[in-house]
Amino acid sequence: MPVSAKSAAEQLSIKKSSGNESQRYRLYREHKFLRAILSDLENRIARADFTDLSQLLEIKNKMEYIFGIIEGHAKHENEIIHALLRAKGTSIVDSIEADHKSYKAMFEILRGMLTEILNILETGNEVELIAKGYEFYIAYRKFIAFDLQHINAEETLIMPELQKYYSDKELKEKIDFPVYEQMSSDDMIGMMMVLFPHMNINDKEHFLSDLQESQPKKFLEAWKGIAPRINAIERSVLAEKLQLEAIFVSKTID
Ligand SMILES: [Fe+2]
Numbered sequence: 729m730p731v732s733a734k735s736a737a738e739q740l741s742i743k744k745s746s747g748n749e750s751q752r753y754r755l756y757r758e759h760k761f762l763r764a765i766l767s768d769l770e771n772r773i774a775r776a777d778f779t780d781l782s783q784l785l786e787i788k789n790k791m792e793y794i795f796g797i798i799e800g801h802a803k804h805e806n807e808i809i810h811a812l813l814r815a816k817g818t819s820i821v822d823s824i825e826a827d828h829k830s831y832k833a834m835f836e837i838l839r840g841m842l843t844e845i846l847n848i849l850e851t852g853n854e855v856e857l858i859a860k861g862y863e864f865y866i867a868y869r870k871f872i873a874f875d876l877q878h879i880n881a882e883e884t885l886i887m888p889e890l891q892k893y894y895s896d897k898e899l900k901e902k903i904d905f906p907v908y909e910q911m912s913s914d915d916m917i918g919m920m921m922v923l924f925p926h927m928n929i930n931d932k933e934h935f936l937s938d939l940q941e942s943q944p945k946k947f948l949e950a951w952k953g954i955a956p957r958i959n960a961i962e963r964s965v966l967a968e969k970l971q972l973e974a975i976f977v978s979k980t981i982d
């Protein structure tokens with residue numbers, strides 16, 4: 729059956745915009761980082777030799793690191809972002825929060841599958857290990873599909889809803905600024921070091937200008953720490969836009 733142009737556009741979350749939304753303050757930029765680490769792990773699992781203990785332990789460690797980050801991220805969304813929409817009497821976040829519960833259940837299943845593989849490894853049944861490894865890969869890949877749908881809903885449904893009820897100033901001051909208030913300059917540098925390799929210059933400007941606006945004193949130290957890690961072209965553009973001292977370094981630290 730031919731797919732109509734309309735439904736294909738819907739599948740891609742393309743909708744006619746007034747152009748206004750694109751000017752608005754936007755959250756969820758850290759999804760780019762989450763996508764990068766989740767797909768790196770998918771690629772690692774795809775290449776894994778499930779008969780090799782060291783590779784299984786490497787995957788287990790990476791998986792636990794990612795699960796921890798996603799749980800923290802979901803908690804922030806439930807407690808801070810969704811609370812703002814619930815306060816307006818909208819239940820649009822119900823399905824998103826149900827997804828967050830599903831994440832936890834999926835983490836348990838994936839953990840269990842990997843534990844089973846580790847147990848089989850002790851008996852050394854290679855055929856079974858390869859079969860169970862493939863099942864694990866398929867399950868993890870399906871989890872990635874779930875995650876993609878989830879973050880898509882957050883960015884295309886929840887974000888416009890937040891913009892409908894709150895001004896840009898309110899969104900900044902109610903969501904991220906209280907978090908920045910709790911951070912030291914070193915925490916800010918650490919956050920940007922983790923996020924920036926997965927972001928474009930516009931995302932970097934967003935984080936830098938928010939930190940500058942909310943915590944001007946701590947930010948100056950943070951800028952000194954992060955600037956040498958941003959490539960020279962972007963660094964000078966950002967310094968000019970944010971009216972910051974251009975920090976010249978002989979070589980960008982990677
Ligand atoms: Fe979420």
Ligand SMILES: [Fe+2]
Pocket residue numbers: 756759801805879882
């Ligand atoms: Fe999210």
